[in-house]
Amino acid sequence: MKNRKLKFIFRIVxxxxxxxxxxxxxxxxxxxxxLPLPSTVQEQVDEAISHGFDGMIVYIDQAGQPPxxxxxxxxxxxxxxxxxxxxxxKIASISKLYVAVSMAKLANDNRLSLDDxxxxxxxxxxxxxxxxEKITLKLMVQHRSGIxxxxxxxxxxxxxxxxxxxxxxxxxDLPASFEPDKGYEYSNTNYLLLRQVIEKVVGYSHHQYIKExxxxxLGLNNTFSSLSEVDLDDVMSGYYVGVEEDxxxxxxxxxxxxxDVGTFLRALNDGSVFDAGExxxxxxxxxxxHGGLVPGxxxxxxxxxxxxxxxxxxxxxxxxxxxDWNLSEIIINRIVDILKNDKKS
Numbered sequence: 501m502k503n504r505k506l507k508f509i510f511r512i513v514x515x516x517x518x519x520x521x522x523x524x525x526x527x528x529x530x531x532x533x534x535l536p537l538p539s540t541v542q543e544q545v546d547e548a549i550s551h552g553f554d555g556m557i558v559y560i561d562q563a564g565q566p567p568x569x570x571x572x573x574x575x576x577x578x579x580x581x582x583x584x585x586x587x588x589x590k591i592a593s594i595s596k597l598y599v600a601v602s603m604a605k606l607a608n609d610n611r612l613s614l615d616d617x618x619x620x621x622x623x624x625x626x627x628x629x630x631x632x633e634k635i636t637l638k639l640m641v642q643h644r645s646g647i648x649x650x651x652x653x654x655x656x657x658x659x660x661x662x663x664x665x666x667x668x669x670x671x672x673d674l675p676a677s678f679e680p681d682k683g684y685e686y687s688n689t690n691y692l693l694l695r696q697v698i699e700k701v702v703g704y705s706h707h708q709y710i711k712e713x714x715x716x717x718l719g720l721n722n723t724f725s726s727l728s729e730v731d732l733d734d735v736m737s738g739y740y741v742g743v744e745e746d747x748x749x750x751x752x753x754x755x756x757x758x759x760d761v762g763t764f765l766r767a768l769n770d771g772s773v774f775d776a777g778e779x780x781x782x783x784x785x786x787x788x789x790h791g792g793l794v795p796g797x798x799x800x801x802x803x804x805x806x807x808x809x810x811x812x813x814x815x816x817x818x819x820x821x822x823x824d825w826n827l828s829e830i831i832i833n834r835i836v837d838i839l840k841n842d843k844k845s
Contacts, residue, residue, distance in 0.1 A: 553827075629647055637697060640690040644680070646677045646678040710725075735748050801813075
């Protein structure tokens, strides 16, 4: 009797704890998660728009099948222009995959060593970045350097468009997050420095190197380094919850169509982006899929080996709390489940 009573009390406490937890979870996330799974990807895209996203693009590349394109909501909310699956999108940190591939290529060509110390390339930063004499290029690629992330500095966001021109300053003279190779912290500063390393090694823009070594060989004609290279009308608008401004005019680096990102991700995972010896190096330093997030733009580029499928998802709505990011992850997981169900049927 005593054990049964204790079990009953435990269940009450567990239920109360769960109820309290759910009280603080946005119900839109719960709703998106528990809704019956639609039978088609387009239905899932339309459902995602009903959750509050302004616009959405999905690209799917299933091995042996023609690519599939889906869209919902607005490309431009103000002018009522529907989402266009061929629109350019700000891919943000997905660009780190292109940088990591570049590092593998340069290492394979013996133009640099991943064991090189960061201080060898930036002697002027000794004393301004803690442990820089011990940090290797490989640790920066892997986000194991301990160098603080400049986007974690709240001052950076007071005027991020202007401050991005001197972004490194917002990571200098700060204590290290941890000793080199003793932890992990995703740091945009790592890749800011890696882009500069590429330029020091090749003697010209890292954008040009990526174009010559990755974009042109793969036929990626709709991938660009900045807004200055594109027609603004071709770019999908970006929105931040609670702000009327369209973030389309903000400079956030690389832009691409969903198809170009998907083609690159396929080449990354099947190895066709690499020359002999490069993939082994890449596999030792970085991942094979990525997400991207800047104000107004969030993206996910995934490869699912079990169904040999690439899925790229672009959503032009972000928020302060990150709930929209969580929602986007739920949506892409449901899209993958739909594709897996289709494989079974």
